[in-house]
Amino acid sequence: MVSLLKLQDKTAFSYLYDNYSGALFGIVLKVLHQEEELSQDVLQEAFVKIWRKIDSYDNSKGTLFTWMLNITRNTAIDKLRSIKRTSIQSLDDNVGFVEKQYSHTMKEDRIGVKDVVNKLKPEYKTIIDLSYYGGYTQEEIAEQLNMPLGTVKTRARAALIELRKFIT
Amino acid sequence: MDYKTYIESGKLESYVLGYCTAEEMQEVECMARIFPEVKQELEAIRISMEQIALQNKVEPPASLKDKIFAAIEDEVKSVENTKGKIITMQEPVVQKGSSWRLLAAACIALLLVSSFVLYNFYSTNNNLKEEVAELKGANKEMIENNKQLSDEIATASKQMQIFNNPSITKVAMKGQAVSPNSLATIYWDKNSREVYLSVNALPAPPQGKQYQLWGIVNGAPVDLGVFDITDADTVKLQTMKQVDNAAAFAVTLEKVGGSPTPTLTEMYVMGVL
Numbered sequence: 001m002v003s004l005l006k007l008q009d010k011t012a013f014s015y016l017y018d019n020y021s022g023a024l025f026g027i028v029l030k031v032l033h034q035e036e037e038l039s040q041d042v043l044q045e046a047f048v049k050i051w052r053k054i055d056s057y058d059n060s061k062g063t064l065f066t067w068m069l070n071i072t073r074n075t076a077i078d079k080l081r082s083i084k085r086t087s088i089q090s091l092d093d094n095v096g097f098v099e100k101q102y103s104h105t106m107k108e109d110r111i112g113v114k115d116v117v118n119k120l121k122p123e124y125k126t127i128i129d130l131s132y133y134g135g136y137t138q139e140e141i142a143e144q145l146n147m148p149l150g151t152v153k154t155r156a157r158a159a160l161i162e163l164r165k166f167i168t
Numbered sequence: 169m170d171y172k173t174y175i176e177s178g179k180l181e182s183y184v185l186g187y188c189t190a191e192e193m194q195e196v197e198c199m200a201r202i203f204p205e206v207k208q209e210l211e212a213i214r215i216s217m218e219q220i221a222l223q224n225k226v227e228p229p230a231s232l233k234d235k236i237f238a239a240i241e242d243e244v245k246s247v248e249n250t251k252g253k254i255i256t257m258q259e260p261v262v263q264k265g266s267s268w269r270l271l272a273a274a275c276i277a278l279l280l281v282s283s284f285v286l287y288n289f290y291s292t293n294n295n296l297k298e299e300v301a302e303l304k305g306a307n308k309e310m311i312e313n314n315k316q317l318s319d320e321i322a323t324a325s326k327q328m329q330i331f332n333n334p335s336i337t338k339v340a341m342k343g344q345a346v347s348p349n350s351l352a353t354i355y356w357d358k359n360s361r362e363v364y365l366s367v368n369a370l371p372a373p374p375q376g377k378q379y380q381l382w383g384i385v386n387g388a389p390v391d392l393g394v395f396d397i398t399d400a401d402t403v404k405l406q407t408m409k410q411v412d413n414a415a416a417f418a419v420t421l422e423k424v425g426g427s428p429t430p431t432l433t434e435m436y437v438m439g440v441l
Contacts, residue, residue: 013240017233022225029226043228044236051240061197062184066220068185117220132220137187138178153178158180163216 002064005017005054013051020065021047024072030133031076042079046072077135119166127152171203180206184213195272198279242418324403328403335359338418339438347371352437354417361410363392363417370397370436373421379436380426383414392417416440 024046028039043078050072057067116129124147130136138156142149182188183196183198200207330336336355343350351368365381375377381392392409418438420430 008244010237010240014237016234019237021233022227023221025222025228026226027221040228040232040235044231046179047236048239048243052243058433061193061394062214063218064220066184066214067188067219069217076184117224128220130183131185131187132217135187137182156178156181157176160213160216163220164212 002057002078003057005064006057008051008054009057016050016064016068018049020068023065024068027069027073027133028076031080031135037134043072044075046075049075053064063128068157071134073135080135091093117163120159120162126163127155128159128163170204171199172198174203174206175209180213184217189230191272198272198275202275264303269340287398303322321381321403330355330364330405332356337441338388339439341417341419341437343369344435344438346434347436350436352419352439354412354439355405356414356417361412363408363411364405365395365408367395367397369417372397376424378420378424379419380422381408382418382420382428382430383411384416384418385411389413389418389430390414391426391428394424396421412432415441 001012001015005016014090021043025039028042028046032039032042046068050068053071057064061067109120117125117132120128127141129140130141130144136144137150139149141147142152144154179196180186181191183193190197195208195211200210327404336357337354339354341352341354347370350370352367352370353368355364355366356362363383365380370379378394378396380394382389382393384390390411392411393407395408398404416438418430419436420427420432421434422431
């Protein structure tokens with residue numbers, strides 16, 4: 001599969017799209033606050049990047065899925081930041097935005113998936129949201145939430161351990 | 169290094185999320201290689217991250233696929249048009265001051281130090297091997313020297329016995345017409361009939377020739393054996409055939425293996441009792 005992709009085989013790529021576009025689109029939507037049209041553009045941009053960069057994918061460093069997730073997330077986060085640069089918005093607003101977004105998603109329950117992240121305690125969820133969908137490092141999160149870095153680290157780990165329980 | 173602290177550092181999450189710089193990536197990979205626990209944790213985080221994405225799937229509209237593949241088609245064409253000129257995309261890298269910089273440095277330093285130490289071990293080992301080989305060679309040489317000396321002492325003491333033996337008769341054989349400067353000595357034990365020959369000066373025999381010792385017994389030459397001139401420097405007694413009642417000794421040059429009767433024109437040395 002990966003070797004076919006590296007040859008930029010369109011059939012393999014089509015298979016890749018069919019299998020992963022849902023997961024990738026889900027991330028883009030969350031990062032971009034469910035802006036449907038913008039998210040579609042970003043997903044397209046991400047897939048073109050994946051196509052272009054497939055040759056640099058190194059399977060010793062992680063799965064293809066994670067690699068694609070990261071390219072897609074970064075593309076979406078980049079887009080979000082370029083939009084934000086025009087209207088200076090603080091991270092605190094963004095936290096509110098993300099959280100609002102979540103409650104919105106929950107109410108809307110778009111396609112009925114159980115969002116494991118929503119099962120987390122709010123303080124864990126905020127950190128997962130900011131790092132997973134916001135592209136923030138733990139240092140940045142600590143700075144912006146005015147929280148000791150140690151607390152962020154502890155919560156991030158606890159959150160992931162909680163998540164693992166839900167997943168299995 | 170405490171891998172537990174490292175696992176809790178948040179570095180691994182950043183790695184899986186792709187928020188690391190190339191340097192930090194190298195560090196995490198280094199740590200994962202050293203500590204299986206780090207590797208295991210990395211894998212667990214990766215699965216969590218993938219699961220979050222899978223559980224939040226939203227299928228994009230069906231029309232988007234065609235649109236995306238058309239964009240890829242354009243991309244292929246533009247790449248072909250620019251004849252392989254690849255436009256590199258900028259990956260957003262979220263980077264912040266790393267509290268693990270020290271650890272990374274330590275990890276890399278550890279690799280450097282261990283390769284240095286290994287190299288040192290290797291070269292020291294090589295030096296030692298060379299020294300051992302040299303000593304072995306020297307030792308072998310000494311053993312050989314020792315053996316040679318022992319042999320020489322044995323020979324010398326045997327010769328001393330012969331020289332000190334009162335029943336020994338010494339006969340000096342002087343150079344004859346063909347070789348006036350030649351000289352050889354016979355030590356003959358009349359009791360035991362043993363004949364020892366010492367070559368003092370004889371020219372090296374030509375190819376195919378060998379010296380032969382004769383004893384003159386009752387007016388007739390008796391073969392006492394052929395001999396070689398091995399080393400002119402060492403005085404060595406060669407044991408020849410035994411003889412009774414010899415009146416004289418002589419050496420002639422004969423064909424290899426000796427002759428039944430001496431070639432008198434080729435007589436090199438002769439000594440009369």
